[in-house]
Amino acid sequence: MSATFVGMPAFPDAARSALADSQLRGNLAHATSTIRGKRAQVVGEVSEWEELRLAGAAIKDNTLHHLDEHLLRLERSLTERGATVHWARDAAEACAIVAGIAQQHGVDEVVKVKSMATQEIELNEFLAEQGIAAWETDLAELIVQLGDDLPSHILVPAIHRNRAEIREIFRAKMPGAPDDLTDNPADLAAAARLHLRQKFLSARMAVSGANFAVADTGTLMVVESEGNGRMCLTLPDILVSVVGIEKVVPSWDDLDVFLQLLPRSSTGERMNPYTSTWTGVTPGDGPQEMHVVLLDNGRTRALADEVGRQALRCIRCSACLNVCPVYERTGGHAYGSVYPGPIGAILNPLLRGVGHDKQLDSLPYASSLCGACFEACPVRIDFPEVLVHLRSKVVDAHRGRAERGVRCTLRAERPVRLGRAPKPEAVAMKAASWALRDAGRLGRLERLAGAAGRLLARVLRRSAPGGRRVLGSLPGPGARWTTARDVPAPPTESFREWWQREGGRS
Amino acid sequence: MSGAREEILASIRTALRDAPPEVEVPRGYRSSPPPADLVALFDERVTDYRATVTRCALVDVVEAIRSALGDAARVVVSGDLPYPVDGALDDDLSASELDAVDAVVTTAAVGIAVTGTIVLDHGPGQGRRALSLVPDRHVCVIRDDQIVAGVPDAIARLDPARPQTWISGPSATSDIELDRVEGVHGPRQLHVVVVRED
Numbered sequence: 001m002s003a004t005f006v007g008m009p010a011f012p013d014a015a016r017s018a019l020a021d022s023q024l025r026g027n028l029a030h031a032t033s034t035i036r037g038k039r040a041q042v043v044g045e046v047s048e049w050e051e052l053r054l055a056g057a058a059i060k061d062n063t064l065h066h067l068d069e070h071l072l073r074l075e076r077s078l079t080e081r082g083a084t085v086h087w088a089r090d091a092a093e094a095c096a097i098v099a100g101i102a103q104q105h106g107v108d109e110v111v112k113v114k115s116m117a118t119q120e121i122e123l124n125e126f127l128a129e130q131g132i133a134a135w136e137t138d139l140a141e142l143i144v145q146l147g148d149d150l151p152s153h154i155l156v157p158a159i160h161r162n163r164a165e166i167r168e169i170f171r172a173k174m175p176g177a178p179d180d181l182t183d184n185p186a187d188l189a190a191a192a193r194l195h196l197r198q199k200f201l202s203a204r205m206a207v208s209g210a211n212f213a214v215a216d217t218g219t220l221m222v223v224e225s226e227g228n229g230r231m232c233l234t235l236p237d238i239l240v241s242v243v244g245i246e247k248v249v250p251s252w253d254d255l256d257v258f259l260q261l262l263p264r265s266s267t268g269e270r271m272n273p274y275t276s277t278w279t280g281v282t283p284g285d286g287p288q289e290m291h292v293v294l295l296d297n298g299r300t301r302a303l304a305d306e307v308g309r310q311a312l313r314c315i316r317c318s319a320c321l322n323v324c325p326v327y328e329r330t331g332g333h334a335y336g337s338v339y340p341g342p343i344g345a346i347l348n349p350l351l352r353g354v355g356h357d358k359q360l361d362s363l364p365y366a367s368s369l370c371g372a373c374f375e376a377c378p379v380r381i382d383f384p385e386v387l388v389h390l391r392s393k394v395v396d397a398h399r400g401r402a403e404r405g406v407r408c409t410l411r412a413e414r415p416v417r418l419g420r421a422p423k424p425e426a427v428a429m430k431a432a433s434w435a436l437r438d439a440g441r442l443g444r445l446e447r448l449a450g451a452a453g454r455l456l457a458r459v460l461r462r463s464a465p466g467g468r469r470v471l472g473s474l475p476g477p478g479a480r481w482t483t484a485r486d487v488p489a490p491p492t493e494s495f496r497e498w499w500q501r502e503g504g505r506s
Numbered sequence: 507m508s509g510a511r512e513e514i515l516a517s518i519r520t521a522l523r524d525a526p527p528e529v530e531v532p533r534g535y536r537s538s539p540p541p542a543d544l545v546a547l548f549d550e551r552v553t554d555y556r557a558t559v560t561r562c563a564l565v566d567v568v569e570a571i572r573s574a575l576g577d578a579a580r581v582v583v584s585g586d587l588p589y590p591v592d593g594a595l596d597d598d599l600s601a602s603e604l605d606a607v608d609a610v611v612t613t614a615a616v617g618i619a620v621t622g623t624i625v626l627d628h629g630p631g632q633g634r635r636a637l638s639l640v641p642d643r644h645v646c647v648i649r650d651d652q653i654v655a656g657v658p659d660a661i662a663r664l665d666p667a668r669p670q671t672w673i674s675g676p677s678a679t680s681d682i683e684l685d686r687v688e689g690v691h692g693p694r695q696l697h698v699v700v701v702r703e704d
Contacts, residue, residue: 031684048535058531065525068518087511139690140681156681163682185682189690196691201601217666227639227677227692234635235601245514252666256536256658259672263621267680270551271621274692275672276635282669285634296514304521 005150008336010362012480015330024331027162035322038268039376045270046260055257057380060313063250064303070215070248071294077218081280083290091121094295098123098207098240099130101291105238107132107205111196113222113229114138115209116154116316117242117295119338123207134207135199137228139192146173152332152340154318155266160331163188189226196228206232206287210243211315212258213292216251219279220292223262225272233276239287244295246312258315261378265317298351307389308350313379314343320373320383326366335363342373346386354390355397364390398423424477446494453490464488540655544619545700548653551622555675556688557696567647567701571611574645574697578609582641584633587611589647597633604636609643610693615670617653617700618660622675624648624698625660627668635669644693646673649701 008014018024043049063070075085088094094117102110110127112118112134124134124145136145143158144151147169151157158166163183170177170191177191208229210220220241222229233239249255263272281290303309321327321341332340336359337348345363354361364387373383399422435445457469464470469489474482493501541547549559562570567589575581575591582604583594591611599607613631614624624646626632631647638644654660664670677692688694 027683034684035680048538051532051535055532055535058529062528062531065522065528067522068515071515071518087514089510089513093510137691138681139679143681156684158681159684166682185679185685185687186689188682189679189687193690197605200691201605214666219666225677226679226681226690228690230635230639230671231691234639245518253661256661259657259661260535267684267686269674269686270554271618271623271672271674273555273674273676273678275670277666277670277672279667279669282628285628285669286636294514296510296517300514300517300521303518306524309521 005336005338008359010358011334011336011366012362014334014336015326015366018330018334021331023162024160025329027160028328028331030162031156031159032322032328035268039265039319039322040268042264042268042270046264052257052261053378053380056261056315056378057310057313059249059254059257060379061310063248064246064309064312067245067248067303070250071245073215074213074218074248075294077214077216078280078292079218081218083218083280083292086291086293088293088295088297090297094121094242094293094297095123095126097291097293098242099127099132101238101240102127102132102205103130105205107238109133109135109199109203110205110207111135111137111199111203111232111236112141113206113208113224113232114141114157115207115242116338117209117244118207119151121242121295121297123242135196135203137196137199137232138224139189139226139228142192142196143169146170150333151338153321154316154339154341154343155321156318160333196231200228200231200235203232203236205238205240206236208232208239208241210241210247211262212255213243213248214250214252214255215248217279219252219277221255221275221277223259223266223272223275225267225274227274230274230276233278234286237287238289238291240291240293242293242295244297245299246314262315262317265319265376265378298353301353302347302350305350305389308346308386310381311343311346311350311386313381314347315379316343317378318343319376319378320381323372323376325368325370325372330366335366342367342383342387343381346381346383346390349390349394350386354394361394361397364394395423395426399426443496446496449490450493450497453492456489457492462486536658538656541619544653544655545650548617548619548622549700551619552624552675552698553622555622555678555696557622557675557698559698559700561700561702563702563704567699570699570701571645571647574699575609575611575643578643580607581609581611582607582637583611584631584637586630587613588631597637601636601640604640607641609645610638610641611645611647612638614646614648614652616660616663617648617698618655618657619653620656623660624673625664626671626673627664628671629668635671638671638673639692642693643695643697644673645697645699647699647701649703651703653700 086097127134136142140156140158153159167183211223212221263269327341335344339347345366349360369384371384462470470486552559560570581594615627616625676688676696677690678688679690
């Protein structure tokens with residue numbers, strides 16, 4: 001993948017262009033409604049579903065709260081079973097470790113199992129710069145890679161493409177794709193099988209992620225559908241797995257929760273076609289050299305946020321994307337990250353921090369706070385709680401400038417020109433606080449508003465249901481707020497005036 | 507990069523200074539009542555994935571395997587498969603040689619009724635992992651006493667030290683318009699033979 005998300009506009013701008021793409025909206029509406037239906041059916045079959053969600057959340061919380069101990073146990077178990085453990089603080093370190101292993105073995109081609117962690121660190125781009133070709137073997141990743149495109153969904157990165165578009169990408173970019181390739185999904189899958197078979201049979205090194213890493217035993221697990229994962233995990237001699245530090249679970253038995261929650265939440269199946277587990281090197285079977293790269297890349301920053309750390313429970317099922325009314329309409333690219341949708345709206349700011357990047361700061365607002373994501377989440381991440389918390393952090397990160405900003409705004413029409421301008425909410429809150437702090441001041445403002453209200457009542461033509469007079473679009477900073485909302489006209493008389501006029505009688 | 511490990515562990519410890527105490531994990535799901543007829547449910551759920559299921563008595567297993575293999579000309583088995591398969595190749599093949607094989611016959615370690623899953627732990631009769639992966643047709647023979655109710659029962663029975671492959675239907679993808687399509691990289695045909703131990 002040569003394209004990256006660098007330079008993405010903030011969510012509202014990116015969303016606006018996505019909303020104008022009717023093909024994209026059609027593809028997304030079709031795909032997300034299909035998966036919602038399947039998920040609802042298989043979740044409905046499990047009478048203890050709510051208890052499983054509680055168990056999943058509890059296991060993950062307990063693990064995260066003692067993460068250092070579990071990671072050290074995982075390291076010990078892996079080492080005992082013949083794997084080499086590496087630690088990477090950030091993307092650059094992780095990429096360098098993987099490239100170093102390839103170079104040490106003179107490998108210039110690796111096959112890849114779909115992995116969010118390697119997407120996150122942009123491993124393919126780094127390997128390409130080092131002259132190492134990384135072949136994505138998951139069908140959707142292959143579609144994205146061949147189309148020089150960006151992923152737009154955690155589970156199905158090519159969800160924004162329909163079958164006809166995929167056929168065109170294969171015909172144009174896949175070596176050996178038949179000229180008479182149809183857009184029948186089975187034919188498209190068969191073309192991918194043929195294309196990748198030789199790669200699997202000849203590859204010497206594979207790169208994977210892991211859905212779970214068991215501290216007690218050193219077992220890694222990859223959950224997949226197509227068998228490309230099995231090929232990569234079995235046929236090459238060398239296997240490198242890049243694993244986020246939050247993927248650890250304490251014991252093998254804990255997997256009896258996640259292997260029920262994940263497939264049903266993810267692809268809406270009772271079980272995904274293939275799950276592979278391996279515990280270090282097995283003599284005579286599969287890769288004989290194994291490396292595990294434990295990746296931080298912002299996870300310890302997220303862990304330090306006591307409200308936000310619950311996002312590290314995430315098992316990357318993507319149920320929150322499929323139920324999100326915002327995601328369904330804008331698609332994944334608008335979020336500017338490999339983690340889109342509700343989880344992206346919280347995880348990206350948590351991993352990378354707020355207050356320094358307009359795009360990241362816009363993500364916690366990419367939600368109507370309807371809470372459908374929380375209900376669907378198999379590990380009960382309280383998305384609305386984290387979103388509201390992150391919004392306050394974004395506002396706080398711009399505070400400090402607000403004091404000066406308000407004084408400038410109130411004293412004169414001088415525009416605020418500061419490195420980090422205060423958020424409009426902060427300015428509005430400061431103004432409200434100034435007005436409400438003094439009863440006399442409030443009374444004078446109310447009389448002013450009443451006069452404005454009486455004036456507007458005479459000229460306003462617009463009214464809301466029920467006959468309330470409403471203002472049209474506000475000028476200036478209020479303009480964006482009123483593109484989708486009505487502002488009620490100020491009342492002609494304030495409550496306190498009415499109370500006085502009535503002589504204190506109700 | 508020797509400092510990375512210490513630095514990450516130190517960041518974790520700093521981040522967790524205010525960490526709340528452990529919470530209890532509810533485990534009631536492990537004692538939910540099992541379905542009435544495990545084998546019937548297993549049959550139904552495996553068939554749901556568009557795999558083929560044959561149920562037979564022990565005396566008929568050789569014939570059931572032969573019929574499941576159909577027109578497969580080149581068949582490979584692990585040397586310790588407990589059932590005779592006429593003309594089967596022993597597994598001393600390279601990956602490319604395996605690719606030229608039509609079918610494989612294996613046993614399994616566990617079957618899961620609720621999810622229609624067979625689990626291979628690559629013990630006796632199952633061979634190394636590549637064996638049941640590269641050929642296009644997988645015939646898997648499982649005894650009915652190996653079938654358990656749900657995922658927790660399977661996890662409790664399995665040994666994590668062994669490599670495992672959990673298989674639920676033939677190779678499939680949902681990557682095109684989120685619709686399940688059978689047949690990508692793994693075996694495109696899965697035939698499960700359930701043997702009744704009388």
